[in-house]
Amino acid sequence: MKTLCIEGWRGVNHSIAMVNQNQILEMVKDARFQLFHRDAPFFMPHWDRSKLDAGFSPEERAVIESLPDPGDQVMDVCLRIASPVRAGTPGSARRTATFVVTEFGLSEKSFDPPGLAPSALTQGDDLVITPTRWSQARLVDYGFDPEKVRVVPHGYKTDTFLPMTEEQRQQARLALNIQPHETVFTNVGVATWNKGIDLLLLAFAELRLAGLPVRLILKDHQGLYGITVERVFAEMAARAPQIGAAQVRDGISVLSTSLNLPQIRSLYALSDAYVSPYRAEGFNLPVLEAMGCGTHVIVSGGGATDDFTPPELCHRLHTRPGTAADAPQPVGGAFVVPDLEDLREAMLQVVEQRLPPPVRREAARLRLAERFSWGTVTRQLLDLL
Incomplete structure (x- = not known):
């Protein structure tokens, strides 16, 4: 030993x-x-x-x-x-x-x-x-x-991050006042530039202002880094006023408290898609956990998540290599630039339920659980x- x-x-x-x-x-x-x-x-x-x-x-x-x-x-x-x-x-x-x-x-x-x-x-x-x-x-x-x-x-914890029954899912959605006809997108990442929350907000605002029944749930991480989602809202509204529109803000929920693992699982599983249009990640564990719950994910292509996102469970966004002109300040390394139009289209596909068949998705989820x-x-x- x-x-x-x-x-x-x-x-x-x-x-x-x-x-x-x-x-x-x-x-x-x-x-x-x-x-x-x-x-x-x-x-x-x-x-x-x-x-x-x-x-x-x-x-x-x-x-x-x-x-x-x-x-x-x-x-x-x-x-x-x-x-x-x-x-x-x-x-x-x-x-x-x-x-x-x-x-x-x-x-x-x-x-x-x-x-x-x-x-x-x-x-x-x-x-x-x-x-x-x-x-x-x-x-x-x-x-x-x-x-x-x-x-x-x-x-990921395969005994925790797994799908809900349809009855459990509807109860979890009802607890958050989510209506059956609404499409829910989620992201639990820290609101830093590399996570692409600004891109998610832009795409969500476009869908919401088009009258689509979409909701967005974000997780705040002020306790770790002192960075709040509200700060991102304020910065974004200065550049894109539509972000501050009441119609858009009314569709966004921000969770500020710590969640235990079953609560995080519930959040993934009640969502229609987990969206992570990141610019740079070392791994991106929430994407893996969300797929474990059977939830469709939308992620940047060409980055870290390419290692573990099967096509049956994800949409990989078109990206291009980032340049110094793409960053608000020097980042000193490599990153990708997700295509905003592809992000909007990928989210629209979820709203319209244009996803791979459930049988293929479940088979891919089981393979994921075995491998990861x-x-x-x-x-x-x-x-x-």
Whole structure:
């Protein structure tokens, strides 16, 4: 049995912490490893576990929190999964794997200390783990040895993110005052430029002002980053006054509280489509979770989600490579520019129910669950360690 110490985040709902915690729940089942955990400093000092709850059940939280600190014991393997990327303590482990993910690309600020050389993370048998080919390409662009960067995808909780019965779905929609004839679009991403929420608002406003019965549900993440959806509304209304029209705003609901995993599942499953017209993502876990619930997704083509979005469950938006002129400020890396007209048309297809047949969609969902369960992808990770 190998000793494995994870140096990462627990207890909060940041995406990296969610990955770590879901992996822990699967790692404890693998008899090849004796697990330990050393908590890494949170990216922002104000992050509070009581206010940014990860949404796991009490039983799951107990498992996650039960891993002991290794103290001065030398580990066989250390897995680091936090941000910024840090080098390990010399001599604390015989082998190290470092999780590195990026949306646009890396910079000196991605590391602690700033400017840490990629070679410092890949000496000897040490390696780097990243979740998509998009992110892998950005790491190689920065200077990482391609042979040392392994792609291991994220997974999703297949016992949580699964379709509702039609009766459950209608009850969930009724609880949010959604009428049977209304088409619901959802996005739970942080309202930053790379997520493309501005594009979603523009396309939604066009459909809404055309008189179509559409609704939009957005998740606010003020607790994590202090960025509110309302700020995006204000910025967008200055450039596109239609965003501020009462007819448009009346169709938008913003959820500001933390949601547990069953509540997030309910949100995905009651929706007619999950829409993510992103410009750059390292993975985009909500897209995978939404498909697990049987929900159609609309995503940018040419980016990270190309790795796991089957055509039966998604519409990949036409995109082109982004240039400096496309960004409101320098981004220092690669991104795509989704086609707004294609986004509007993809959303209209959902309104008009022009989607693949349910039998094909369900078959694709079952294949997705088999390939991207947390159990499956965590075994892939442990096999590398």
